[in-house]
Amino acid sequence: MSAVIDVLRFPLISLVVLYHAFNCSVTLPPGAFDWHQPATDFVYWKLLHDSIASSAVPLFFAMSGFLYFRRDGFGWAMWLEKTKSRLLRLWIPLLAWAGLSLLFWGVLYVSGSPNATAQDLFGSRHGFGWWMDAFFGICSVPGPHLFHAGWFVRDLFFAGLFSLLWYALLRNKHLVFPVLSLLYILYLTVFAPLPFLGPRAMFFFSLGAAYAIHRRDFTADAERVAIPCAILWGIGVTIQLFKELPFVDTLTTTLLIPVLVALASWGIRRGWWRPVPWLAASSFFVYFCHEFMGFRVAVDAVRTRLFIPYGDWACLGFILVNWIAGTGLSLAVFLLLRRFVPYSLVVLAGMFPSKHH
DSSP states (O other), X not given: OHHHHHHHHHHHHHHHHHHTTTOOOSOOOTTOOOTTSHHIIIIIIIIIIIIIGGGHXXXXXXXXXXXXXXXXXXXXXXXXXHHHHHIIIIIHHHHHHHHHHHHHHHHHHHHXXXXXXXXHHHSGGGOHHHHHHHHHTOOOSOSOOTTGGGHHHHHHHHHHHTHHHHHHHHTSHHHHHHHHHHHHHHHHHOOSOOSSOOHHHHHHHHHHHHHHHTTOOHHHHHHHHHHHHHHHHHHHHHHHHHOOOTTHHHHHHHHHHHHHHXXXXXXXXXXXXXXXXXXXXXXXXXXXXXXXXXXXXXXXXXXXXXXXXXXXXXXXXXXXXXXXXXXXXXXXXXXXXXXHOTTHHHHHSOOOSSSOO
16 A cells, blocks of 8 residues: 555645646736636536546545554554654645745735835734634635645644544444544535635545554555446546536545556556655645745746637646646756755655655
8 A cells, every 4th residue: 555655646746736727827818718618617627627636635635544543553652753743744844835935925025016014914904813814724815825725734734633533433343434424424515614624634534544443455445446436437527517416526536536546556566657755755845836936927927828818728728738837847846956955855845764654
């Protein structure tokens, strides 16, 4: 399972970038793009965004839950060890990138408003409540929401913080099915963002945790159900093409998870791919770099010149260029830092010596 996780980490983070690839940071001509023209609506929104890319973060949560409980004898000592590790590996990069983002966007804000003062940036309109809202990612007020892009990192940490509760519930075999069923119902029905820990994180983290606690082979189970899940996933995507129904997007996201795990496992056994440690380690860095440092600004400026800014297929190309170029630029920065300033990745990528946390 560890090899499967290492193979999946970078492809999954690239899917997270794809999920956000429709965002643009430059001012487009009025009426330049209709995000829901037929080709873009089906290829990007229904297929890539809602049915494929949406599975990446849930699978991250499941893998995290599995890794969290894979060692025997979980208790207070291990909880403290894991909490310390996650503080270092998740929060240091998140805070570092948020600080860089604050500096980056603060400079842009001040340079665009010559008379701007610190009070304008941190005063009444951007007071304590505003920053807390930005931090927890509730997004009920306008603003850059510096931490919102890292919501799943925040939820990964808080899922671990409540891990003693998960362990107490899930180690009882009779409670596993009712607990997971309740959490999945919450995942299907609760769409509002929640502070600290959302239903998506709770269900998938608990699913991975249940496999680890009871020493079940998630890869083997995924391979057994991959083909029927792929068929049902195709049916769900087809249904959404003709008539949007409630919960179908969420169900197709869930169905794709065992398919992705099985593909990774089959590929490793057949020699199609293998774990590349530095590529797996770059995953969070690539996402933070793409989201917080505004590579979309540069990419948007280029792609508006590459594509005629009108038309359905131009709109789709607009999105895909953002995805590929943004991921590529972020990975290039990671490789440069790894080669010339490796210690910077301790802060920016949480790359401490041990392999799995």
